[in-house]
Amino acid sequence: MAEREQPWVFRTYSGHSSAKASNELYRTNLAKGQTGLSVAFDLPTQTGYDSDHPLARGEVGKVGVPISHLDDMTTLFEGIPLDRMNTSMTINATAAWLLALYVAAAERQGVSPKSLSGTTQNDIVKEYLSRGTYVFPPEPSMRLASDIVAYTVEAIPRWNPINVCSYHLQEAGATPVQEIAYAMATAIAVLDTVKSRPDVTKQAIPKVVGRISFFVNAGIRFVEEVCKVRAMTELWDELTRERYGVEDPKARLFRYGVQVNSLGLTEAQPENNVIRIVLEALGVTLGRRARCRALQLPAWNEALGLPRKWDQQWSLRIQQILAYETDLLEYGDLFDGSAVIEGRTRELRDAAREELDRVLGMGGAVAAVENAYMKQRLVESHTARVRAIEDGSLRVVGLNCFREAEPSPLGTGSGAILKVDESAEREQVARLDAFRRRRNAEEARAALRNLEDVVAAGGNVMPPSIRAAHAGVTTGEWTDALRRLFGEYRAPTGVVARRSERAGDATSRIRERVHALSERLGRPLKILVGKPGLDGHSNGAEQIAVKARDVGMEVVYEGIRLSPSEIAQSARDEGVHVIGLSILSGSHGVLVKDVLDQLRKEGLAEVPVVVGGIIPEEDAEELRRAGVRRVYTPKDFDLGRIMDEVVDVVAESAAAA
Amino acid sequence: MNLVDDSRPGRREQALALLDQLESETPAPGAPRIGLTGAPGAGKSTLVDALLRELRRRGRSVGIVAVDPSSAKSGGALLGDRVRVRASAGDPEVFFRSMAARERLGGLADATRAGVTVLAAVFDVVLVETVGVGQSESDVSRLADTLVYVAQPGAGDLLQFMKAGLLELPDIFAVNKADQGAAARRTALELEAGLGLGEREASQWTPPVVLVSARDGLGIRELSDAIDSHFASLVESGELALRRRRGADAFVIEALERRYGSFGLDRIGGRGALERRLRVEPSAARYGIVAALAREIEEALAKPRG
Missing domain, CATH: 3.20.20.240 (Methylmalonyl-CoA mutase)
Structure with missing residues (x-):
């Protein structure tokens, strides 16, 4: 042994x-x-x-x-x-x-x-x-x-x-x-x-x-x-x-x-x-x-x-x-x-x-x-x-098979997860403010200048960064200094060049619905898939974008990290019929409401919004009360059903208009 | 924009009337209409982004139409281009509309042309970006005052382009990815040589070949200058009005041909006769003419032949 x-x-x-x-x-x-x-x-x-x-x-x-x-x-x-x-x-x-x-x-x-x-x-x-x-x-x-x-x-x-x-x-x-x-x-x-x-x-x-x-x-x-x-x-x-x-x-x-x-x-x-x-x-x-x-x-x-x-x-x-x-x-x-x-x-x-x-x-x-x-x-x-x-060819127990289950005594209600106190952000901002007032501003500025000089000259970023840390430079200031030197980047989304799937019966049926509704709308049903906030997990949004294209929609997907006003501006320029937002960071409360506000400002209050993310039921209820038409969580694995409902939502608001 | 994109009959007529009004009421020369085309992967979106920044720096408002291919099977389309066009974020002087080249609900020409007309009435400059896959170059050349072809180093695609006899269409060649150095310079030289061989219409303009790097912002100012001087030369020579007229006439004929086929065109004298008729037609209301001619064809079709 x-x-x-x-x-x-x-x-x-x-x-x-x-x-x-x-x-x-x-x-x-x-x-x-x-x-x-x-x-x-x-x-x-x-x-x-x-x-x-x-x-x-x-x-x-x-x-x-x-x-x-x-x-x-x-x-x-x-x-x-x-x-x-x-x-x-x-x-x-x-x-x-x-x-x-x-x-x-x-x-x-x-x-x-x-x-x-x-x-x-x-x-x-x-x-x-x-x-x-x-x-x-x-x-x-x-x-x-x-x-x-x-x-x-x-x-x-x-x-x-x-x-x-x-x-x-x-x-x-x-x-x-x-x-x-x-x-x-x-x-x-x-x-x-x-x-x-x-x-x-x-x-x-x-x-x-x-x-x-x-x-x-x-x-x-x-x-x-x-x-x-x-x-x-x-x-x-x-x-x-x-x-x-x-x-x-x-x-x-x-x-x-x-x-x-x-x-x-x-x-x-x-x-x-x-x-x-x-x-x-x-x-x-x-x-x-x-x-x-x-x-x-x-x-x-x-x-x-x-x-x-x-x-x-x-x-x-x-x-x-x-x-x-x-x-x-x-x-x-x-x-x-x-x-x-x-x-x-x-x-x-x-x-x-x-x-x-x-x-x-x-x-x-x-x-x-x-x-x-x-x-x-x-x-x-x-x-x-x-x-x-x-x-169903890939089995996931409890999700797409063996779904019959007793209620879990472990609890999945509101007490079963941790909620970040809404005051946390306010307090953090107050601490940051106090820190900025407390530090030696001249020293921080000098350290930042030194950082930029060293990095621009090709030197190693670490020593001037450690000096900047001691001098009271902040995370945003450090990154901004490098943004000035290097610029910012937007990565390709990877969804653009995807081939269509071979349509199964379900997809063909939804496609027919999309085409019929497009005729009624006068142009193809157009959806904006948006990721507001800083969350970069784009898998969900990408899957929705690809599926929407496969069922015959025109899809505007602009990648991650968009501000609510950018999303509203795109919705206006592009003339979309529906907006799907994906947020996995748990910030859905604030971000979705900001998007809805911006849409109202652009005169687009009537454009329906659906949201997907890791969203506890009580938050979902609140979002629906704020005007969100549908809320999806990880248990909604059937993209076909989601697409069907998106068609419903657009049809409802077209009928109301 | 939503109205002119609408194919329902009532809306369609409303839209056509609006478009004619815009076309006739916008004083000449109006906003330059710049088409950008090139093979997939040539870096068109990034170049549009860089050009947009440059135009905004020069204080001009910009409307953009980006045309993406749509799936022939599902009719759906992923309009993903905008991900790399970021200069516009939050800028009210920029308008960006993506469109699919919908086979199902009418061709590329209709919706794009209408979009360009609307944006030209509102913005200082209009950019139209299309993926260069055969037909679309000549489509976009009909609605642009200046056609920019975006090539990339190592131009296998360029060779195809030359073979297809499309070299006479562009007014400016932008060889992108100049940051790749020697390869880009070689492609530019090949292009210049190729241009010397090709036949072009007898105009003063010789298409310049501009080396650009959309990524590093190199040559963007030069490209923007080249676009300006091409437009100025069009205005000066009077070619602009001719070119727009030709483009509009071709649009009328295509619209009718798509709907009624050459059979339908034959009933009112055939393509050649129609071209001659349009050339002497005094009214600039091209959309109205489409409607009038359509009625004429329908009446002719309703009558028994003989």
Whole structure:
């Protein structure tokens, strides 16, 4: 029997409302036996806006903690000695800034950067592909990412400067092959950029390669997931040896953390999600050869809203039972010599290598973002998945089969999820205001000027950012300085060039309805699909856009991060008959009402609005009272039915006009 | 815009009357109508965005019509272009309308032409963006005063374009992605060589080839200047009125042909006779003429032949 292995790091992705509230949550979680932290930042922080920016309205403290300046960061880790903590930060476009704040906060605690350990996600490619919190164009973004790598490799040697994410690719619909291939392509893009830097010596490359880590998804097909991580381990070993000449096998290890799948969690019979989470955790922990280094489990009720402390605790207990009660960690690799596992691993690896070569052939991951190749492939895969659930060929228990169920005693009502206090945003803005008055304004200005000068001259972004953090610069100011230098970016949506599906009976029937209604309207039924606010999760909106096109509608889809007034302006210019809004960040209350107000201002009060998102029933009721015609949540998987209802809604308002 | 896009009979007549009124009451030369076309992937949307910024910088209000292909199967369309046209956000001096090239409910020409007419009455400049897939170049050349062809380096598409004999249509060539350096310069040289060979109508204007990078904003000012000087040369030579007239006449004939076929046109003397008739027709009310001629054809069709 092998020596009992140390368990992986237990984390829970969390943070909300304010630095203080999140600090309390972290301390509670650590007291319960969590061994690392995983910080969720709110969308304004992730996209580089201060909490009082107009685009931040409604988003402050919603999907994570708002961090606008050094005092916020200091509060977030109060009473948590940073030299003994392993902190993972889900931060990308503004990663350099949040890392600078983290270093500054550590220095305030008297902790040297040399003794910090943790991870900045810092994977911008997948932001363009699925998650949407990019700010700058791909080229300068890659440069910022490589700045962090080049800096930490010397200054914070135990830091993982980048967590190459295949996680979000699976959430966006990627097949295992795509997940492997695109993650490898991203890692290559980063390493090639770092390698070409004049300030990184050839001798430093193995050290750099050894610091690259991955963030992987674990889905419900857990046997295949076992093979997926083994295929990744083998491919990475091969790549780092052949492409980067890394001799030391330890530096070639495929090191990865995991967040198990959220895509497959259901709003219907949500208690079943606990079983899914356990099985998904097995996929990445069973085999010793390719076991994860850190694991984050979602809460069973994530599809309903923000989880409570108890829900997070339940997920932590899964990890603890797996690691401490079972005999899992007492054995060597369980799958070595299994013909089935090895066969499937080989298939995945070979197919992924082929897809990777295709991406490299077109110029690598950045080129395949700019020409929308990867995005289109993901939208295709996701569309296929959604269709398979619709037609029943992909079974999801409780959702499209075995729907007969007893009422859950666990409760799904208003007390069953956490609500962010509406006063959180107001208080955060007040704190920011006080901070700005308190700081030495001249010092902050000088630090910002220095930042711009250094970055414009091609210097590493990290040192001037750390100086700016100490000088009291804010998240919005830091990002604005770089926006001035680099400009902002809008990524292709990936839905434009999609081919139509072969129409089934249901689709043909809806198409007939659309055409009949279009004749009555005098022109084709035109729908605007809009994503107001800062939420970048565009999968839902994209699926709706593609489906609407397939049933014969004209679809205006303009991508993510639109302000309510931009949406109203488009609705006016484009003369649409109906507007569909998608909001997954929980900010639907404020944002939808703002859109309705703007529509009234443009004289478009009669244009019907439908909304989709993670929306608890009582919020849905409120939205309907405010004039929203239909509200959809994750349990509404049947896109055909949604389209039917959109036709109803347009027909109703055409009849009323 | 919604009215002129409406194909219901009552609305249609209302719209046609409005369009004729706009056409005749807008003083010449009015707003320049600039068509942009090119193969998919040439970077037209990004170029429109850059051009829009430049025009706004020059203080001109801009109306834009973007035409996307629609699915022949479902009749649906994804009008996704606007995602990269961001200069307009929140700007009241910019109007952006996307349209599908609906096969089902009438051709590209109808709705686009109507949209351009309306926007030309309101805005300083009108841009029309279409995906270059064969027919649409000549369609858009009929409703634009200045046709800009957007090419990209490594121009396999350009070769097709030359083969199709479409090289004589554009007034300006913009070779996009000039940030790619040598490849873009080579494409520009090839184009200039190709232009030297082709036959063009006897006008003073020689189409310039402008290197642009929509991404980095390079050459956008030059492109905008080239568009201005082409328009000025049209006005000066009197070619503008002729060109608009020709475009409008072609539109009338196409509209009738689409509805009644060449069979219908034959009943009022055939295509050639119709062209001659339109050339001497004093009224500028082209939409009204379509209606009048349609009635004529219907009467002729109702009568027994002989």
